[in-house]
Amino acid sequence: MNSKKINQKQKKSFGVDQQTAFEVLYHPLLKARLLDERMVKLFNQGRFGGTYFSGCGQEATNVGAGVHMVEGDILAPSHRQLGAMVARGITAKRVLAQVYSTAESPDGAQQHPCHFGDPELDIVSPTGHVAIQVVLAAGSAYAYLLDAYRKGDVKINWDKDGIVWAGNWTLKKGSKLNCAFAFFGDGATAKGDFHESVNFAGIHKLPVIYMAENNIWAESVHVTENVPVERLSDRAAAYGMPGVTVDGQNVFEVYHAVQEAVERARSGGGPTLVECLTYRYHGHSMIDPADYRTDEEVEKWKKRDPLIVFEQVAKEDGIWSDKLAKETEDRINNEIEEAIDWVEDESTKPKPDQFIDVTFRDPKFNDAIRKRWEKRKNV
Amino acid sequence: MMQFARDGRREKMSSKNISYIQAITDTMWSEMEIDETVFVLGQDCGRYGGVFKATAWRSEKDGKPDLSKKMYDEFGPLRVLDAPLAENAIIGGAIGAALSGYRPIAEIQFMDFIDCAMGHIVNQAGTISFKTNGSWCCPITIRTPYGGGIGGGMTHSQSNEAWFCHAGGLVVTAPSTPRDAAGLLRSCIRADDPCVYIEHKGLYRAITGDVPDDPNFTIELGKGKVVREGSDITLISYGAMLHKCLSVAEKLESEGASVEIIDPRTLWPMDEDLMINSACKTGRCVVVAESHAAYGFTSEVAARVQEGAFWNLLTPIRTIAGPDTPFPFEPGMEAAYLPSDDEIYNSCKRALGDG
Numbered sequence: 001m002n003s004k005k006i007n008q009k010q011k012k013s014f015g016v017d018q019q020t021a022f023e024v025l026y027h028p029l030l031k032a033r034l035l036d037e038r039m040v041k042l043f044n045q046g047r048f049g050g051t052y053f054s055g056c057g058q059e060a061t062n063v064g065a066g067v068h069m070v071e072g073d074i075l076a077p078s079h080r081q082l083g084a085m086v087a088r089g090i091t092a093k094r095v096l097a098q099v100y101s102t103a104e105s106p107d108g109a110q111q112h113p114c115h116f117g118d119p120e121l122d123i124v125s126p127t128g129h130v131a132i133q134v135v136l137a138a139g140s141a142y143a144y145l146l147d148a149y150r151k152g153d154v155k156i157n158w159d160k161d162g163i164v165w166a167g168n169w170t171l172k173k174g175s176k177l178n179c180a181f182a183f184f185g186d187g188a189t190a191k192g193d194f195h196e197s198v199n200f201a202g203i204h205k206l207p208v209i210y211m212a213e214n215n216i217w218a219e220s221v222h223v224t225e226n227v228p229v230e231r232l233s234d235r236a237a238a239y240g241m242p243g244v245t246v247d248g249q250n251v252f253e254v255y256h257a258v259q260e261a262v263e264r265a266r267s268g269g270g271p272t273l274v275e276c277l278t279y280r281y282h283g284h285s286m287i288d289p290a291d292y293r294t295d296e297e298v299e300k301w302k303k304r305d306p307l308i309v310f311e312q313v314a315k316e317d318g319i320w321s322d323k324l325a326k327e328t329e330d331r332i333n334n335e336i337e338e339a340i341d342w343v344e345d346e347s348t349k350p351k352p353d354q355f356i357d358v359t360f361r362d363p364k365f366n367d368a369i370r371k372r373w374e375k376r377k378n379v
Numbered sequence: 380m381m382q383f384a385r386d387g388r389r390e391k392m393s394s395k396n397i398s399y400i401q402a403i404t405d406t407m408w409s410e411m412e413i414d415e416t417v418f419v420l421g422q423d424c425g426r427y428g429g430v431f432k433a434t435a436w437r438s439e440k441d442g443k444p445d446l447s448k449k450m451y452d453e454f455g456p457l458r459v460l461d462a463p464l465a466e467n468a469i470i471g472g473a474i475g476a477a478l479s480g481y482r483p484i485a486e487i488q489f490m491d492f493i494d495c496a497m498g499h500i501v502n503q504a505g506t507i508s509f510k511t512n513g514s515w516c517c518p519i520t521i522r523t524p525y526g527g528g529i530g531g532g533m534t535h536s537q538s539n540e541a542w543f544c545h546a547g548g549l550v551v552t553a554p555s556t557p558r559d560a561a562g563l564l565r566s567c568i569r570a571d572d573p574c575v576y577i578e579h580k581g582l583y584r585a586i587t588g589d590v591p592d593d594p595n596f597t598i599e600l601g602k603g604k605v606v607r608e609g610s611d612i613t614l615i616s617y618g619a620m621l622h623k624c625l626s627v628a629e630k631l632e633s634e635g636a637s638v639e640i641i642d643p644r645t646l647w648p649m650d651e652d653l654m655i656n657s658a659c660k661t662g663r664c665v666v667v668a669e670s671h672a673a674y675g676f677t678s679e680v681a682a683r684v685q686e687g688a689f690w691n692l693l694t695p696i697r698t699i700a701g702p703d704t705p706f707p708f709e710p711g712m713e714a715a716y717l718p719s720d721d722e723i724y725n726s727c728k729r730a731l732g733d734g
Contacts, residue, residue, distance in 0.1 A: 074478065074479060105512075106512070107511060107512055108513070110509055115510075122479075125510045127506070129502055132498050132499060135467050135468060135475070136471050136472075136474050136475035136499075137475060138472055138475060139477075139478075139479075140479040142460075142472055142475070143475065143479035143480060143481050144479065146418065146457060146458075146481065154457070156455070156457070165456055166461075193467050193498070196463070197468065197471065199463060199465065200462075200472060354512075355509065357513070358509055358512050359509050359548050360548065360648075361508050361571035362550075362570065362571070362601075365601060369648075
């Protein structure tokens with residue numbers, strides 16, 4: 001299967017109506033942006049510690065995929081998936097609790113800012129190893145295949161000698177699979193984990209949506225220094241899955257491409273690699289001045305900001321509304337202000353020794369660690 | 380034979396005399412029957428039944444394998460998955476499946492290959508509970524053969540268990556008998572914590588033993604066992620080395636020394652009280668393992684026992700471990716590499732001679 005550039009239909013909004021455009025796409029797009037910019041400011045003001053990984057500039061890529069997630073779908077994020085999480089339904093309070101490292105954080109303040117995760121929404125908190133989450137997504141997708149198999153919805157098609165079957169299964173008509181969503185950058189596709197994941201998912205036709213965010217820079221390393229082919233989507237051919245490259249600044253285009261991929265995956269058609277051409281406005285994290293790239297490059301991308309592109313496309317296709325845009329912004333600002341007040345005034349600090357009690361699920365193992373730790377304190 | 384059931388009721392339970400590897404296969408088989416979220420994945424696990432045949436045949440009443448049907452035939456290719464030759468996909472895949480409601484048993488064909496998947500084991504599996512504040516768990520079992528003595532050479536003989544004990548967040552078990560192999564494996568599969576279950580490949584078909592025929596027979600993780608009671612000296616070991624310690628104990632016993640032997644069974648978290656109490660009682664302690672000495676099992680046990688039993692010790696704790704080199708192939712060198720009965724015996728004699 002060859003990689004292809006998605007054909008732009010006549011309408012750049014792919015026939016999305018006004019209500020869907022604003023409620024499903026514009027709201028999370030703007031919410032991710034406003035929340036992200038606000039957290040950059042809060043970090044710069046010293047209101048929380050560690051560092052911060054901004055996803056500003058990459059919201060369309062995230063939202064266009066995240067809105068397709070349903071209950072039970074796992075999200076295996078990298079560092080810049082605020083947009084996908086917002087689209088999946090994470091609240092500003094949960095996000096702020098995480099970056100402020102309060103006891104209310106979904107990770108119990110164990111992880112540093114932007115290693116977001118939320119078990120309630122099946123979002124796995126990432127490790128610092130880029131691409132590890134990509135493998136995990138394939139494993140979850142295998143679980144979804146087993147779910148359907150246990151319901152009797154999967155038929156294995158053996159070869160004529162009854163020996164080989166791999167990937168040759170069919171899903172009962174009408175049955176739907178959950179989908180795993182893996183996000184990763186251009187740099188991560190240089191890692192062996194990426195290869196092992198797409199290879200495994202390709203063999204078994206697993207329902208995985210591989211969201212490759214090509215934002216040109218893997219920290220300070222240029223995409224041409226990580227990837228020997230022109231398009232990340234070209235890699236898909238080696239794994240027997242379709243690869244597409246989309247304009248990651250146009251949420252409509254991402255939404256449409258991922259919709260196709262998700263429909264295929266849920267009905268048993270296997271994984272898709274979706275390359276999104278996008279850009280991060282800030283450095284890798286807040287301690288990175290990003291002096292390896294030019295101001296001209298940044299400005300060029302900012303002209304194609306996801307919010308600007310949304311407005312342009314919506315206007316062209318006659319679905320823009322100043323009133324809806326203003327209402328959406330007000331609603332989001334209220335939620336963010338309320339969440340900041342809450343996190344700064346009412347949230348609580350975790351107990352400094354809380355981490356000991358959650359290392360193992362079996363409490364007696366944590367007790368043994370605690371005993372030794374207390375002995376250290378009380379010699 | 381009379382035993383106590385898990386709920387404490389006294390009842391008659393049958394048992395079967397089976398090999399160490401048969402205990403492993405039978406336990407996986409029975410857990411897959413009981414719980415359909417349990418599945419097996421690994422290289423050569425399916426059609427072939429595993430390179431050691433751990434995922435091949437269940438035993439019959441006489442304890443011999445029933446060669447008419449493999450696990451693959453019984454549970455199908457989706458639940459006994461022939462994974463690609465890719466350790467990251469096997470372990471990372473198992474973790475993802477675990478987060479989505481399954482209890483995968485991932486086989487790494489030789490423990491020497493497990494380093495390929497370290498990131499997934501240490502930084503993903505071992506941190507799931509921690510990084511979700513205890514609200515998500517990662518119930519995977521990683522089975523892997525370890526140990527030397529079979530002419531496996533450098534990358535088919537290693538004992539790398541210390542890496543996982545050192546990681547924080549992983550349970551590491553090392554059964555030494557068929558009974559423990561069954562009970563510990565079932566506990567690992569049912570545990571909500573990620574477990575690394577290491578199998579001494581030299582014991583696979585070398586030893587047999589009675590294993591209860593109970594589909595709920597478990598051995599508590601984190602609990603060691605006094606496998607032989609004695610009063611003069613404590614020997615602590617596991618795996619193939621434990622069996623060497625047992626034969627050394629016979630010899631010492633015939634010479635009038637009373638030897639206590641402790642099998643930790645779970646290497647991490649460690650049952651240190653059991654070892655400390657024994658060392659306090661006997662006043663002498665020798666720790667034996669074939670894994671590397673540096674930062675390894677023997678060093679860790681020695682450190683903890685000296686801390687807990689210092690004022691009761693009559694003699695320094697002695698450790699016997701594998702040299703801190705890669706594992707050699709040539710039979711003479713392999714024999715020289717592994718701790719021998721004589722070395723264990725001599726060390727015990729020295730300890731008994733002091734004080």
